[in-house]
Amino acid sequence: MAQSKLWTAAPEWAVYPLSLLPAVDLFVRAFSNSLGADPLRVLENGLGEWALRFLILGLAVTPLLRFGRINLVKYRRAFGLVAFIYVVLHLSVYLALDKQFFWSEIGKDIIKRPYITIGMAAFLMLVPLAATSNRFSIRKLGSMGWRKLHRLVYPAVLAGAVHYLLLVKAWPPEPIIYLAIVIALLAVRRIRPARRARQAA
Numbered sequence: 747m748a749q750s751k752l753w754t755a756a757p758e759w760a761v762y763p764l765s766l767l768p769a770v771d772l773f774v775r776a777f778s779n780s781l782g783a784d785p786l787r788v789l790e791n792g793l794g795e796w797a798l799r800f801l802i803l804g805l806a807v808t809p810l811l812r813f814g815r816i817n818l819v820k821y822r823r824a825f826g827l828v829a830f831i832y833v834v835l836h837l838s839v840y841l842a843l844d845k846q847f848f849w850s851e852i853g854k855d856i857i858k859r860p861y862i863t864i865g866m867a868a869f870l871m872l873v874p875l876a877a878t879s880n881r882f883s884i885r886k887l888g889s890m891g892w893r894k895l896h897r898l899v900y901p902a903v904l905a906g907a908v909h910y911l912l913l914v915k916a917w918p919p920e921p922i923i924y925l926a927i928v929i930a931l932l933a934v935r936r937i938r939p940a941r942r943a944r945q946a947a
Contacts (some may be wrong), residue, residue: 752801754854758820758821758823758824759824760826761824761825762824762827762828763826765800765825765828766828766831767829768792768796769796769831769832769835771909772788772789772793773789776788776789779810786839786843786844789838789839789843790836790840790843790844791913793832793835793836793839794832794833794836794910794913795910796827796832797830797832797833797835797836797906798829798903798906798907798910798924799829800825800826800828800829800832801825801826801829801899801902801906802903802927802928802931803818803825803829804822804825804826804829804899804925805899805900805903805928805931805932805935806931807819807821807822807825807934809931809934809935823864823879826875826879826899827876827879829872830875830876833868833869833872835907837869840847844905859910860914861908861909862909863915864905864908864909865905865906865909865913867905868902868903868905868906868909871898871899871901871902871905872898872902874895874898875895875896875898875899875902876927878892878895878896900932900935903928903932904928904929904932906922906928907921907925907928909923910924910925911924922947
């Protein structure tokens, strides 16, 4: 009980300012020219990495409760919304700073570069999830309809991990580890109920 109370002591709203500190740090370092030889790439990739981390954290809430008795359910919506904020920032840097709103070039990238195609698909899947992450939407869609819609998070997170892996091209360990974690978390969510069903039978 004491452990459970420890993990739920902080209010949900506190997740937002704390979680966005890395974004503030990245932008401050970018504008002070402290991100190295290619600050735009470091800024863009850094924001994308944080988006993926928070998507993975949101996906891990149920396994953490099931296997580690760490109850972060209270913060799951905040994790998802913070992840979406990072995705929007990541996309904004690409559109505004990298491509400078040259839509023809952006369109070519989406068509010709698989990692951008997959990244855009992940973003489009996350938009309705962010838009319906509120009590009003739960009431309008109904609990079952809302849950079905929010299962889009599974392919969205997987697409985000693949986007990251294809983006780096050289395949260093970090994106491979992220993809492995996502696959493991998705597998846990599918295997566990099936095991329970067999035990019940």
